[in-house]
Amino acid sequence: MTYHRPRTWLRTHEVHNQPAPMDDYDAWTTDRPLREAVMRSAPDWVPGWLRALGSETGRVYWFEQAALANRYPPELETFDAGGRRIDEVRYHPTYHALMALAIGHDLHGVAWRQAGAGGHVAHVAGMYLFTQPEQGVCCPVTMTHAVVPALRCEPALAEDWLPRVLSTAYDARALPAGDKSGVTFGMAMTEKQGGSDVRAITTRARPADGAGEYVLTGHKWFCSAPMSDAFLTLAQLDEGLTCFLVPRWRPDGSRNPLYLQRLKDKCGNRSNASAEIEFDETWAQRVGEPGRGVRTILEMVQQTRLDAATAPVGMMRQALVRAWHHCRGRRAFGAALVDQPLMQQVLADLAVELEAATALVMRVAESMDGAHADEQERLLARIATAVAKYWTNKRAPVAIYEAMECLGGNGYVETSILPRLYREAPVNSIWEGSGNVICLDVLRAIEREPETVPALLREAERGRGADARLDAALDALRRAVTEEADAQLRARSLTELMALTLQGSLLVRHGASAVAEAFCATRLGGEGGATFGTLPVAADRAAILERIWPA
Structure with missing residues (x-):
């Protein structure tokens, strides 16, 4: 191991038989079973990509950042200083630093950028490395990674969103997606009356003015990463349960009426916000076929x-x-x-x-x-x-x-x-x-x-x-x-x-x-x-x- 700080302590009494604090280490090169599993099947570029990530995820600095992100969990800010409703979640700066590390290393995009050429092996091994110092940040990273196949069900949506989804620039600003250098995605499916039983969903959708555009009314009991730039959700149409994309901002640049009712006080996963949300004539776009x-x-x-x-x-x-x-x-x-x-x-x-x-x-x-x-x-x-x-x-x-x-x-x-x-x-x-x-x-x-x-x-x-x-x-x-x-x-x-x-x-x-x-x-x-x-x-x-x- 490489020590990142001098070995000096304040004296009160002599401490013995206590291990020295862990210091910087390389999480990739020290993990023989992982390296063997990756090198057995992955193309040559994958170990080098993981080496760059593993050299970061073993650093004491990132463990300290993760500890702070969990010690000071996100807070819901419903109104701004002038009393205008904004429904934004404020995170500790360390959360954003960890997000920037993950997005900057392309943890969310590598599987698709290198599809069929070791991309999923790289992504999974990368998630394994990243989750060691911090777990909560992995939720929005995972959902941003996972949204790609669903978006490809609608070519117009894919053309609009995928360049920013796959960007390696983390942009935490609360702005319309078109004004940002990169975006993240969340998911909102669970309702009070049914979690895994999605057929019990009561949120309703009705067509809006534009083709493929709808407005939603209903609630969601769990919405992961509520400051994401957009969410996939499920709602009922006459044809049956349908998937929709709900952005935080409407096309005219106004805030989409997606109301954050409260944040969950969870057992763990505390650096990551999970919210109860309400849809009230909330603008959305259909993803995939109605009823499917x-x-x-x-x-x-x-x-x-x-x-x-x-x-x-x-x-x-x-x-x-x-x-x-x-x-x-x-x-x-x-x-x-x-x-x-x-x-x-x-x-x-x-x-x-x-x-x-x-x-x-x-x-x-x-x-x-x-x-x-x-x-x-x-x-x-x-x-x-x-x-x-x-x-x-x-x-x-x-x-x-x-x-x-x-x-x-x-x-x-x-x-x-x-x-x-x-x-x-x-x-x-x-x-x-x-x-x-x-x-x-x-x-x-x-x-x-x-x-x-x-x-x-x-x-x-x-x-x-x-x-x-x-x-x-x-x-x-x-x-x-x-x-x-x-x-x-x-x-x-x-x-x-x-x-x-x-x-x-x-x-x-x-x-x-x-x-x-x-x-x-x-x-x-x-x-x-x-x-x-x-x-x-x-x-x-x-x-x-x-x-x-x-x-």
Whole structure:
């Protein structure tokens, strides 16, 4: 590590047996499993692009900026000094600095600028790196990235908006989009009476004067990133549920009547504002065909779900890095913590979980890159995105808590990043479909696109023969996908089996042998316990731990 500040402290008493504060490090070059996953499939330009981002996201400066953005959360300013209603959200300056870092590195646009040429691998790996110092900013970055396929459903809208959507200039000013150098997008679908049940939406739309123009009336219970320049939303037409683009400003330059009623006081994700909003004759443009709003918005949701699968993996990485740093710098019972056998068990088990999750989301990103030219990759992306989103989010809170416990009391106080990671851990599971909704989506994929099952099995089967426990899991998965009775009751167990089998296959093919062996023994072979730190005695912990951080 490179120390960014002098090692001097004020004297009151001598402090010993406390690790030195973490200083600047390169989040890309120190992450061997990520580098291996990227270099396995991505074109040559991707590692260089990620190296530039990783050199920033490991800097203490950005961790400090993120801490401030969360300590001083956004505030709603309903009126200006003269009493005129403006409904704007004021952020701490550090939030804007973090947004400028992400947008400036093209984190939102690289997948489309390099479509089919490693762009999605770069984007997903970049989100993994960026979410380590800060998570809340990733929400508007993700939605700005994800809106591109939906906008392309309307060529006129795409021509108007995409140049500013894909701009690498972050422009936080509250101005009409045409006056800005770059724009961001949000999303507003959830209503009080129904979240995931979008068919229950009551917001109404009626045609306005211009072609493709409408006005909306209704409410939205959650609107992410309410200072975005425009939002995708759903409303009812006579033809059925339809997707609309709602800008913050009308074409004549006046403020669009989009009223922010209040900001949510959330468990985590505090740097990012989430609002309750009201539409009152709010000007909008239709996106996609009337009555086909769900199909249109799903173009965006598929992208956001992959990011929601990736963020918890990045947070697990940061939690493990902090636990590793602490255990290397602290002694207990006559030895460094990192050399204590039981602590090695915990750290190695966390590392196995992280490597499996990293391999999974990077393989899904690879399938996204190949989807435009390869039908099998498209089918794999369709089902594996949901599988990964479900499973990484179920594992992250437990893994982050276990890493927190490695630090003891130091991990539980706010001077550590771990409490913020722990509060953040549930949000990606809830956002864009909670666990049940995602598992039902897996069932929907099987029913409506039955070829997704052979695509997933084909990918998993590539590991057959490498480990008997994986072979048994593959056999179990083949039986499970053919069972039709009680499908909803089995949806979670089926999705879990899909995730574990696919992870095992990826690790036996591409991972380190010690990691693959430990994973198959514990996750597939029943040799592990219900908590982390229960690897078999014979597990090669030294080989697993060596991969956490360069010697």
